[in-house]
Amino acid sequence: MEQGNFLYYVFSVVRLLLYPFALIYGALVWWRNRMYDVGFFSSIRFSVPVISIGNLSTGGTGKTPHVEYLIRLLQYQYQVATMSRGYKRRTQGFILADEQTNALRIGDEPMQYYLKFPELVVSVAEERITGIPALLQRRPDVDVILLDDAYQHRSVKAGLNVLITDYSKPYYKDYILPFGSLRESRNASKRADVIIVSKCPDNLSEAKAKEMVVALAPIKGQHVFFTGLHYDVPFNFVTGEPVDISGKSVLLVCGIARPEPLVGFVKQYAADVHTLTYKDHHYFVSADLEEIKSTFEKWDVTEKIILTTEKDAARLRLHNDKLVQWGITIAVLPVAIKVFFGQGPTLHHIVLQYVDKTIAENNEFMNGGEYEYLESNM
Numbered sequence: 001m002e003q004g005n006f007l008y009y010v011f012s013v014v015r016l017l018l019y020p021f022a023l024i025y026g027a028l029v030w031w032r033n034r035m036y037d038v039g040f041f042s043s044i045r046f047s048v049p050v051i052s053i054g055n056l057s058t059g060g061t062g063k064t065p066h067v068e069y070l071i072r073l074l075q076y077q078y079q080v081a082t083m084s085r086g087y088k089r090r091t092q093g094f095i096l097a098d099e100q101t102n103a104l105r106i107g108d109e110p111m112q113y114y115l116k117f118p119e120l121v122v123s124v125a126e127e128r129i130t131g132i133p134a135l136l137q138r139r140p141d142v143d144v145i146l147l148d149d150a151y152q153h154r155s156v157k158a159g160l161n162v163l164i165t166d167y168s169k170p171y172y173k174d175y176i177l178p179f180g181s182l183r184e185s186r187n188a189s190k191r192a193d194v195i196i197v198s199k200c201p202d203n204l205s206e207a208k209a210k211e212m213v214v215a216l217a218p219i220k221g222q223h224v225f226f227t228g229l230h231y232d233v234p235f236n237f238v239t240g241e242p243v244d245i246s247g248k249s250v251l252l253v254c255g256i257a258r259p260e261p262l263v264g265f266v267k268q269y270a271a272d273v274h275t276l277t278y279k280d281h282h283y284f285v286s287a288d289l290e291e292i293k294s295t296f297e298k299w300d301v302t303e304k305i306i307l308t309t310e311k312d313a314a315r316l317r318l319h320n321d322k323l324v325q326w327g328i329t330i331a332v333l334p335v336a337i338k339v340f341f342g343q344g345p346t347l348h349h350i351v352l353q354y355v356d357k358t359i360a361e362n363n364e365f366m367n368g369g370e371y372e373y374l375e376s377n378m
Contacts, residue, residue: 022179029184036154043157046132049144049358052158054151056171057181060257061164062198064109065337067148071117078143083131084110086124088281094134097122103315111314129155144355160354163192167200172215190219200228225347226340231265237330247271249301253308255282283315305329
């Protein structure tokens with residue numbers, strides 16, 4: 001038996017052995033969701049608009065750029081706050097980001113939000129049900145809250161649920177843990193108001209999109225959108241000035257869940273690419289920095305730079321002084337999303353209509369007057 005066939009056989013056997021555990025886990029998750037559905041477990045709805053952004057899978061769907069998309073949409077009209085769990089942070093409980101904050105205190109993704117959006121209120125809390133009151137007590141000026149990775153946090157009843165699934169591995173082709181990578185069954189997608197198929201290829205056809213919509217089988221009232229990644233101009237890690245990677249040899253340093261789209265993009269512009277990959281949310285230690293520096297110095301090419309992601313840069317800033325001493329150009333590659341098929345205005349309308357209506361309803365309730373809501377014409 002060839003090695004490839006043997007490894008595939010072993011993988012298949014191990015996966016099959018995990019199936020009974022998936023049935024047990026799935027039954028427990030179903031029971032928990034059922035308790036919320038029938039009202040045995042309570043869900044709290046807050047007066048401020050709350051938008052939940054999450055997924056069914058364990059990660060790698062491009063959730064962070066979608067959160068940033070909503071921040072950009074809302075930040076000039078409202079005081080926006082984000083609340084994340086703060087995955088792999090070294091602290092516990094509710095924390096409001098401030099000038100002393102770093103990735104160890106709040107996690108890499110919240111730190112990325114804090115660095116990119118100066119007017120944004122960034123917070124972390126494992127339990128959103130207690131974190132939201134703490135946030136509103138500290139910042140009563142907050143108009144809307146974006147719950148990052150909170151699709152499974154059913155103790156908070158979000159007014160708008162955004163579910164993201166990866167184009168290359170949509171949830172309807174996946175299975176529940178540990179047999180697959182789903183945190184809960186495919187049926188949980190029915191809780192979503194908006195379903196976004198992320199990381200779509202640029203050449204995605206409308207015919208293929210319609211085919212996927214049929215497979216997603218949205219229920220009445222659900223809206224499906226398709227988005228792709230858009231990489232912006234890289235900037236210098238130290239100075240913030242633009243950096244041109246065209247024609248250069250790039251040492252790509254990344255600790256993200258699925259780096260394939262990133263690697264593919266960089267290869268389109270760089271003369272050569274050498275990749276150092278680390279686990280998702282990896283906190284760099286001295287040995288990692290030595291590996292990066294040594295690899296860069298031993299790479300026998302001209303016009304070479306180091307390139308990393310914004311999320312990795314948030315963690316690398318813990319070693320800012322040492323990196324500055326290197327005297328090596330380190331560039332950071334920003335990423336955003338684009339909505340396909342001209343559906344951006346429709347997505348905007350859904351989000352803004354929900355936020356406007358909720359704020360208007362709350363103002364009417366607080367003022368004790370008659371309520372009238374006029375829909376946006378967007």
